[in-house]
Amino acid sequence: GIQVEQSPPDLILQEGANSTLRCNFSDSVNNLQWFHQNPWGQLINLFYIPSGTKQNGRLSATTVATERYSLLYISSSQTTDSGVYFCAVGVLETSGSRLTFGEGTQLTVNP
Amino acid sequence: DAEITQSPRHKITETGRQVTLACHQTWNHNNMFWYRQDLGHGLRLIHYSYGVQDTNKGEVSDGYSVSRSNTEDLPLTLESAASSQTSVYFCASSTGTPSTGELFFGEGSRLTVL
Numbered sequence: 001g002i003q004v005e006q007s008p009p010d011l012i013l014q015e016g017a018n019s020t021l022r023c024n025f026s027d028s029v030n031n032l033q034w035f036h037q038n039p040w041g042q043l044i045n046l047f048y049i050p051s052g053t054k055q056n057g058r059l060s061a062t063t064v065a066t067e068r069y070s071l072l073y074i075s076s077s078q079t080t081d082s083g084v085y086f087c088a089v090g091v092l093e094t095s096g097s098r099l100t101f102g103e104g105t106q107l108t109v110n111p
Numbered sequence: 112d113a114e115i116t117q118s119p120r121h122k123i124t125e126t127g128r129q130v131t132l133a134c135h136q137t138w139n140h141n142n143m144f145w146y147r148q149d150l151g152h153g154l155r156l157i158h159y160s161y162g163v164q165d166t167n168k169g170e171v172s173d174g175y176s177v178s179r180s181n182t183e184d185l186p187l188t189l190e191s192a193a194s195s196q197t198s199v200y201f202c203a204s205s206t207g208t209p210s211t212g213e214l215f216f217g218e219g220s221r222l223t224v225l
Contacts, residue, residue, distance in 0.1 A: 001170070031212040043201060043216040086153065090212060096142040096161050096205060097212035098169070101154040 002027045004102035006087050012108045013077050021072040021105045023087030031090040031097040032063050034072050037104070038083045046072070046085075050092075077109045114138075117202050117217040125225055130189040132220045134202030142205045143185040144214070145169075145177065147198040154201065160185055192224045 003026035013019055023032075034046040047054050047061040049070065054061055058077075063070040074081055084106050088099035115136040124130050134143065141162045146154040156169030158177040166177050174196060176188045189196055202217040 033212075033214060035214075035216075041199065041219050043203075043219075045213060045215060048213040088154075088214070092212050098144070098156060098159060099212070099214060100156075101146075103151075103153045 006102035010106045023070040025089045029089040035086040115217040117220045123223045132187045136204045140204035144203045145187045146201045
């Protein structure tokens, strides 16, 4: 199956700092999503980004499918950005897509 | 607003008992999934369904079963609970169209098997 590696595994920032999270995957995919799991355990869909670049406020993501990686940028981090960020990849088929998740990046933003 | 709900949110059971976790979505999504989350393993796929009467095994399906009798519900059953099945379980759904597979999660069910 597809292997997904996320780096770094842990990241500690001061409020206001910028960061880049990376997701590498082992095979061709046409479904890639980034999720944030907040400290209460909720999983929130951040981006559906099989290719290209998207931005949503202070967050943006870029996927270079041909080189099998995706990046999540967080600018001007806030304490509410803390939590675990997951990358998930899959292949879209006629009926749908199963996602394989990476192990996540644990982000802590200190005030 | 459309949503996906799981119940119970917390459950403690004993080894050998049958347990069913419910998942109900009002998105009218064709596709539904069950994942488990354990420390050190991220989220792993247990079972999934691409529509009514369709069920498929994921990477960690042993000891679990699902059934899909309607679009809205995908209950997950542990036939004989084992301590190794202590975990947080997440249900998710997606539209299933070829152009998008955006996934939405329920709030999770924490299961403890003693």
